[in-house]
Amino acid sequence: xxxxxxxxxxxxxxxxxxxxxxxxxxxxxxxxxxxxxxxxxxxxxxxxxxxxxxxxxxxxxxxxxxxxxxxxxxxxxxxxxxxxxxxxxxxxxxxxxxxxxxxxxxxxxxxxxxxxxxxxxxxxxxxxxxxxxxxxxxxxxxxxxxxxxxxxxxxxxxxxxxxxxxxxxxxxxxxxxxxxxxxxxxxxxxxxxxxxxxxxxxxxxxxxx
Numbered sequence: 001x002x003x004x005x006x007x008x009x010x011x012x013x014x015x016x017x018x019x020x021x022x023x024x025x026x027x028x029x030x031x032x033x034x035x036x037x038x039x040x041x042x043x044x045x046x047x048x049x050x051x052x053x054x055x056x057x058x059x060x061x062x063x064x065x066x067x068x069x070x071x072x073x074x075x076x077x078x079x080x081x082x083x084x085x086x087x088x089x090x091x092x093x094x095x096x097x098x099x100x101x102x103x104x105x106x107x108x109x110x111x112x113x114x115x116x117x118x119x120x121x122x123x124x125x126x127x128x129x130x131x132x133x134x135x136x137x138x139x140x141x142x143x144x145x146x147x148x149x150x151x152x153x154x155x156x157x158x159x160x161x162x163x164x165x166x167x168x169x170x171x172x173x174x175x176x177x178x179x180x181x182x183x184x185x186x187x188x189x190x191x192x193x194x195x196x197x198x199x200x201x202x203x204x205x206x207x208x209x
Contacts, residue, residue, distance in 0.1 A: 007037045012044070016058035021098035024106030028055070056121065059099070063122055066093045067129045083133050084181035087150060088174050090129070091158040095173075104161050111159050118155065127151050146185070153180055 007015075015036035019028045030051055034041045048054035070090035073082055094100055103110055114120070118127075130151050134143035157177045162169040182188065 007039050007043075010061075012037045012039075012054070013058040013061050016055055017062055017099055020055070020059075021102050024102045025055070025099075025110060026107055060121060060125060062097075062099070063094075063125055066090065066097070067126065069093060071129075071133070079137055080185075080187050081182075083137050083150075083185065084178050084187070086133050087130065087154050087181055088157075088178050090126075091154050091177055092170065092174060094158040095161050096170075100159065101161050114159055115155055118151070123151075130154075149184055150181060153177070153184060 012033070015033045016028075018036055019032045023029065023032075030041055030044060033054075034044055037044075044051075044054065048057075067090055070086050070093055073085045073089065077085055100111075114123070127147060131143050131147040134147055134150075135141070154177060157173055162173060
């Protein structure tokens with residue numbers, strides 16, 4: 001009888017995300033998660049008796065990963081433009097993520113709730129990330145109010161997928177958000193440097209399977 005090592009946590013999380021991307025967030029089949037993770041349901045039940053806890057952990061880990069990617073805009077941007085560029089990239093990665101598309105397709109009410117009542121652990125993580133980016137720009141200042149304003153502005157751009165995959169739609173959304181974020185921060189309109197940088201991410205948020 002062959003013995004297989006149990007899957008790592010990252011493998012299980014990726015299996016959850018791939019299942020959510022195919023079926024949406026309402027009642028994703030546990031059996032499919034187990035199949036994608038090359039394990040069985042008993043293993044998942046032992047480690048996550050509450051399936052919703054597993055889904056939350058996988059989504060929180062994926063959000064952390066996307067925000068980490070979005071933080072890296074390179075050193076070429078002027079410091080004042082770095083925060084808008086990071087938020088624009090984060091919004092793009094989130095709205096183009098397969099799980100966001102599946103949620104919009106199968107459970108649009110959840111996205112509306114996320115916009116109207118931003119009080120989940122995912123919202124808290126994202127808001128803290130915005131505050132951290134502002135603190136990197138201007139240390140020693142209380143950015144809580146500004147961070148909440150930027151978060152409110154960016155949320156619709158992050159949670160509402162565009163109507164098509166047309167690259168021009170992506171460019172327009174990025175440009176609108178970038179200009180608005182610059183205005184919120186009292187900066188001059190988005191320069192060509194940060195507009196180009198926001199569009200130049202080589203990361204593909206769809207590769208989660």
